[in-house]
Amino acid sequence: MSHSTTTTWDGGGLPFGVSWQKLMMWLFIVGDAILFASFLAGYGFLRLANPNWPDSGQIFHMSLIGTMTFVLISSSATMAAAVGASRAGQREKATRLVWLTALGGAIFLGMQAYEWSTFIHAGARLSTNPWGVPLFSSCFFVITGFHGTHVASGVLILALTAWRNSTGKASAEGVELAGLYWHFVDLVWVFIFTFFYLV
Amino acid sequence: MNHSRTYWLTWLALLGLTLVMILIGSAPLPKSAMLVLILCGMTVKAGLISANFMHLRFERLSLVATVVASTVFVVVFLYFLIAIDGQWVQLSTVR
Numbered sequence: 001m002s003h004s005t006t007t008t009w010d011g012g013g014l015p016f017g018v019s020w021q022k023l024m025m026w027l028f029i030v031g032d033a034i035l036f037a038s039f040l041a042g043y044g045f046l047r048l049a050n051p052n053w054p055d056s057g058q059i060f061h062m063s064l065i066g067t068m069t070f071v072l073i074s075s076s077a078t079m080a081a082a083v084g085a086s087r088a089g090q091r092e093k094a095t096r097l098v099w100l101t102a103l104g105g106a107i108f109l110g111m112q113a114y115e116w117s118t119f120i121h122a123g124a125r126l127s128t129n130p131w132g133v134p135l136f137s138s139c140f141f142v143i144t145g146f147h148g149t150h151v152a153s154g155v156l157i158l159a160l161t162a163w164r165n166s167t168g169k170a171s172a173e174g175v176e177l178a179g180l181y182w183h184f185v186d187l188v189w190v191f192i193f194t195f196f197y198l199v
Numbered sequence: 200m201n202h203s204r205t206y207w208l209t210w211l212a213l214l215g216l217t218l219v220m221i222l223i224g225s226a227p228l229p230k231s232a233m234l235v236l237i238l239c240g241m242t243v244k245a246g247l248i249s250a251n252f253m254h255l256r257f258e259r260l261s262l263v264a265t266v267v268a269s270t271v272f273v274v275v276f277l278y279f280l281i282a283i284d285g286q287w288v289q290l291s292t293v294r
Contacts, residue, residue, distance in 0.1 A: 017259030026266050034273050041277035048285025049292075062221060069217050077210035080252045084203050183252040187245060193217075194241040198224040199234060 025177045029184045032150075036188050039146065040195055043139045054131035056197060061115075065197045068111045069189065072151075075104025076186040079158075079179045086165070086175040094175055095166045101182060102158035105151050112148050116141075140196070147192055150185045157181060202251075209251040216240050216247075 008015050016023050047053045082097035119140070123130045129137035161178040164170035220240040223233055250256040255263055 016262040016265070018262060023262070026262065030266055030270055033270050037270070037274045037277055041274075041280075041282045044278070044282030045285040045288075048282065049288040050285075051289055057225070062225070066217070066221055070214060073210065073213045073217065076248065076252055077206055077213075080206040080209070081203055084206065180253055183248055186252070187248045190241060190244045190248065194220070194237060198220060198237055 019173065021173065021177060025180050029180065032184065036191065039143050040191060043143060043195065046135045046139060050133045050135065053133055054136050059131055060197050062197070064111060064115060065193065068108055069193055071104050071108050072186050072189050075101045076183050078104065079182045083176050083179040086172045091165060095162050098158055098162040098165060098175065102155050102162060105155040105158065109148060109151055109155065112144065143192060143196060147188055150188065154182050154185050205251055209247050212247055213244055216244050
């Protein structure tokens with residue numbers, strides 16, 4: 001396969017079996033995953049260290065959170081379908097599906113904005129909240145805020161990808177890399193949903 | 200190469216698991232049983248997303264090992280080094 005005389009691990013081939021672009025995306029995702037893991041570990045520490053941590057079931061509206069999760073998971077599915085269509089050379093179908101994914105992300109952001117404004121109207125701030133331990137709202141705003149920022153940048157990336165794909169500039173791999181990032185945002189939400197809202 | 204069937208099945212599985220996890224969260228179960236079930240559901244969901252949506256099951260072992268092993272190592276490390284320590288802080292401050 002390789003024209004080089006050196007072996008794979010000497011730089012003669014593709015040690016990871018993927019292009020460098022895809023490898024870099026994966027390494028970025030690992031780094032970003034560790035960022036969120038650190039946030040959640042810090043949150044776990046603070047929650048375990050405070051005996052009167054507020055009961056999340058009393059504060060969060062699970063119907064809203066469930067709908068947000070539903071929308072994000074569905075947008076991940078349309079993205080997977082977009083990558084499949086893009087690989088199969090169905091450019092127009094892929095563009096439509098990427099737009100649909102971006103729409104899902106925008107709806108998620110809208111619902112999160114609603115959740116945040118409800119919280120802020122109830123008197124929650126970064127350093128204080130009406131439910132007790134001040135660190136509760138600090139964790140809430142920082143963790144969901146960082147995730148929301150990832151969703152927002154993801155929507156931007158998806159919109160750019162859809163536009164570039166419609167004009168024929170984006171390669172199938174370009175769509176796939178945007179997809180990897182989008183699935184990662186969904187993956188992070190699985191953990192935030194579990195540890196912040198359910199448990 | 201058409202994986203669209205896998206995608207829609209994965210989508211359904213993820214939605215089903217989410218629903219079950221929400222139901223378990225509000226069910227009258229002992230806290231420990233609830234925790235185990237919910238964490239299992241979470242792990243399965245994470246596995247489905249990374250394997251099927253992120254195509255990790257079609258990648259070479261070197262990439263899978265690099266990505267999964269390093270992340271899992273850091274997560275376990277952070278949990279035992281930081282998160283779980285909160286319990287000891289609580290025990291030592293309550294008294």
